[in-house]
Amino acid sequence: MHIHGEIVKPPMVKNTELLEVSYGCSYGKCRYCMFYKNTEYGISKLEDIEEDLKEIKEKNPDVERLFLLGGEPFSLPVKRLNKILDLINAYLPGVDIVMYGRVNSMKNKTVDDLAELKNKGIVNLVIGLESGDDEVLERINKGYDSRQAEEYLSKLNKAGINYSLIYIAGLAGHGEKNWSRNALNTAKLINKIHPTGLCLTMLYLNEGIPLYDEDLKNGDFTEAKMLEILKEFKLLLENINIPIHIFNEEAATLMSIKADFPEEKNYAIKFFDDKINSFTQEDEDFYELYRRPV
Ligand code: SF4
Missing domain, CATH: 3.30.750 (Transcription Regulator spoIIAA)
Incomplete structure (x- = not known):
C-alpha cells in the first residue's frame, strides 16, 4: 500500500x-x-x-x-x-x-457536482467545522465564517450527502462568556444545516501549534478548564433541536457517549450533568496532565 x-x-x-x-x-x-x-x-x-x-x-x-x-x-x-x-x-x-x-471543500462544487459524487458511493463525509462562532473561526483561521459554513454545508443537504461535523470544545478559551457564546452559536448553526452526526472533541495544545506558541504564550488566549469544557458540551447539546447522532472522540476526551437526538437528548444532557456534578479538583489536575503531558 x-x-x-x-x-x-x-x-x-x-x-x-x-x-x-x-x-x-x-x-x-x-x-x-x-x-x-x-x-x-x-x-x-x-x-x-x-x-x-x-x-x-x-x-x-x-x-x-x-x-x-x-x-x-x-x-x-x-x-x-x-x-x-x-x-x-x-x-x-x-x-x-x-x-x-473541510467546509471550504464545497465552495467550488455545484449541487449537481456533489450529487454526481454521491451517486458514485459516498455515504458520509467527516467535516471539521470546529465551531459556528465567528469570533472563534477568525481566531483559529479556519478560512470561513458561519455564514459561509451555512452556505457551503447546505449544498451537501441539497445533494443528499450525509455528513458528520466535528466540534472542538475549548476553542473559545477560558470564561463562561466565551464558551457559552461558542456553544450557543454553534448549536444555532447546526439547527439550520441539519448534519447527520456531530463528533465531540476538545482542544489540545502543545509546542509547535500557533495557538500555543503565540496566542497562549503572549497571553492573548487562556485555556478553558476541563470543568468548563464539560459545561460547554452540555450547553451545546441542550440547544440542539434537530434529529442528529451525537458521538465523541473517546481517546481525546476520555469518555464515551453516543446518543440519537431527539430520543436520547435527555440521556446525553444527564451524562454531562453527572460528570459536572461529580467533578473534583483531582479530576481537573488529571485532565491538565493528560491534555499536555510533561
Ligand atoms: S485542522 Fe489541520 S488538517 Fe484540518 S484543515 Fe486545518 S490545517 Fe488542515
Whole structure:
C-alpha cells in the first residue's frame, strides 16, 4: 500500500479499509492544528491508487467501507474525485466511501457536482467545522465564517450527502462568556444545516501549534478548564433541536457517549450533568496532565 506520512482517521466501523488518495493538508493554516507537521501536501497518483485497490480486493474482497486518506481529500477538484471514485467502483463496486473534508471543500462544487459524487458511493463525509462562532473561526483561521459554513454545508443537504461535523470544545478559551457564546452559536448553526452526526472533541495544545506558541504564550488566549469544557458540551447539546447522532472522540476526551437526538437528548444532557456534578479538583489536575503531558 502507498502511504505517505501520518494517518489521521476518525473511529472506524467494522470491515473498513484505508485508501490513500492524498496526503497532508492543502490548507495547513488552522492555528490549533497539530497534524501533518512533517507531511508535505500531495495528491496520490492514479496508478498508485489502482495498485492499492487491487491489493485491497485481493486481501479483503468483501470490504464494506473504504476510508479515503488525506487531511481533506474532499477538497480535491471534482474531476479528480470522479476519476478516483470510478476506479474504486471498477474494483470494489458498491463499497461505501467515507472521507474527511473541510467546509471550504464545497465552495467550488455545484449541487449537481456533489450529487454526481454521491451517486458514485459516498455515504458520509467527516467535516471539521470546529465551531459556528465567528469570533472563534477568525481566531483559529479556519478560512470561513458561519455564514459561509451555512452556505457551503447546505449544498451537501441539497445533494443528499450525509455528513458528520466535528466540534472542538475549548476553542473559545477560558470564561463562561466565551464558551457559552461558542456553544450557543454553534448549536444555532447546526439547527439550520441539519448534519447527520456531530463528533465531540476538545482542544489540545502543545509546542509547535500557533495557538500555543503565540496566542497562549503572549497571553492573548487562556485555556478553558476541563470543568468548563464539560459545561460547554452540555450547553451545546441542550440547544440542539434537530434529529442528529451525537458521538465523541473517546481517546481525546476520555469518555464515551453516543446518543440519537431527539430520543436520547435527555440521556446525553444527564451524562454531562453527572460528570459536572461529580467533578473534583483531582479530576481537573488529571485532565491538565493528560491534555499536555510533561
Ligand atoms: S484543515 Fe484540518 S488538517 Fe488542515 S490545517 Fe486545518 S485542522 Fe489541520
